[in-house]
Amino acid sequence: MRRLLFIAVLIAGLTPQLASQELRLPNKDGSVKFGVLGDTGTGGSDQVAVAKELATWRTRFKFDFVVMMGDNLYGGEKARDFQKKFEIPYKALLDGGVKFYAALGNHDDAAIQRNYKPFNMNGERYYSFKPQNGVRFFALDSNYVDEKQLGWLDKELAASGSEWKIMFFHHPLYSSGETHGSADLQRGLLEPVFMKYGVNLVLAGHEHFYERIKPQKGIAYFTLGSSAKLRRGDLQKSALTAYGNDTDYTFILMEIVGDELYFQTINQKGTTIDAGSVRRVGKVEPTTTRTAQPVVPQAKPSPAQPGPRQEKK
Numbered sequence: 001m002r003r004l005l006f007i008a009v010l011i012a013g014l015t016p017q018l019a020s021q022e023l024r025l026p027n028k029d030g031s032v033k034f035g036v037l038g039d040t041g042t043g044g045s046d047q048v049a050v051a052k053e054l055a056t057w058r059t060r061f062k063f064d065f066v067v068m069m070g071d072n073l074y075g076g077e078k079a080r081d082f083q084k085k086f087e088i089p090y091k092a093l094l095d096g097g098v099k100f101y102a103a104l105g106n107h108d109d110a111a112i113q114r115n116y117k118p119f120n121m122n123g124e125r126y127y128s129f130k131p132q133n134g135v136r137f138f139a140l141d142s143n144y145v146d147e148k149q150l151g152w153l154d155k156e157l158a159a160s161g162s163e164w165k166i167m168f169f170h171h172p173l174y175s176s177g178e179t180h181g182s183a184d185l186q187r188g189l190l191e192p193v194f195m196k197y198g199v200n201l202v203l204a205g206h207e208h209f210y211e212r213i214k215p216q217k218g219i220a221y222f223t224l225g226s227s228a229k230l231r232r233g234d235l236q237k238s239a240l241t242a243y244g245n246d247t248d249y250t251f252i253l254m255e256i257v258g259d260e261l262y263f264q265t266i267n268q269k270g271t272t273i274d275a276g277s278v279r280r281v282g283k284v285e286p287t288t289t290r291t292a293q294p295v296v297p298q299a300k301p302s303p304a305q306p307g308p309r310q311e312k313k
């Protein structure tokens, strides 16, 4: 019987009121460092403010790439729109060699965006990439979860072995948003595959707020659709919510060191609103009735969680 990676996660060391502009990530040499943006494509001043702050943080935390969870361009998608809603806001990052990897949202034209070189989609609606040995990202098209995409995903995950498996796409499978809420249809199709292969982390957008979901069936979920738009008052904190914010424009910095993924969520003013880590632990033998673990191990503080770093301003 095949062994599957036990991908139960542990969220540890969280303090809602993080006073600071301190870097709360280990910032280790050789780690996988990346940024997370969602629902960016307005070309407005709030997108620009978040972009500027993200570029400022890169002077201290040298992430190599950014994942985008869709709604990359609202409205027109002509060359001048790509300039206004992407190239100009993120110019400092693009000039600094940061790569962007996009997933498609409901406002995005797949035919145009998948062929737009700076989105690194290689002409596909869904794709995977491996920034480093041991870590693999999967960009899905949650607008159309058809048989073909599911077949591709199954094959890719089967081949990914013990790597970290990180999904990013537009529609959140779990959400406490009043406007949209959980994407039940997509969840019904995707969650069984995620569990079968031990997906560790799922990043989504669509909701114009930030919500860190309590681990569901051993998988960590973040929703971040507030990198340019906000829907204030829309987050109806629920039993799903570990932490949420619908008043700030935000991005996330993430870093993978071994079996620990650290995150720091920051607003447009550079203030940290959430931080902590997701840990993958252990392994489990599948049984005839269970293909992956439905159980999260006993919660305990992660010994690897560092204290705040004392950065000079």
Ligand SMILES: [Fe+2]
Binding pocket: 071, 105, 106, 107, 170, 205, 206, 207
């Ligand atoms: Fe959307």
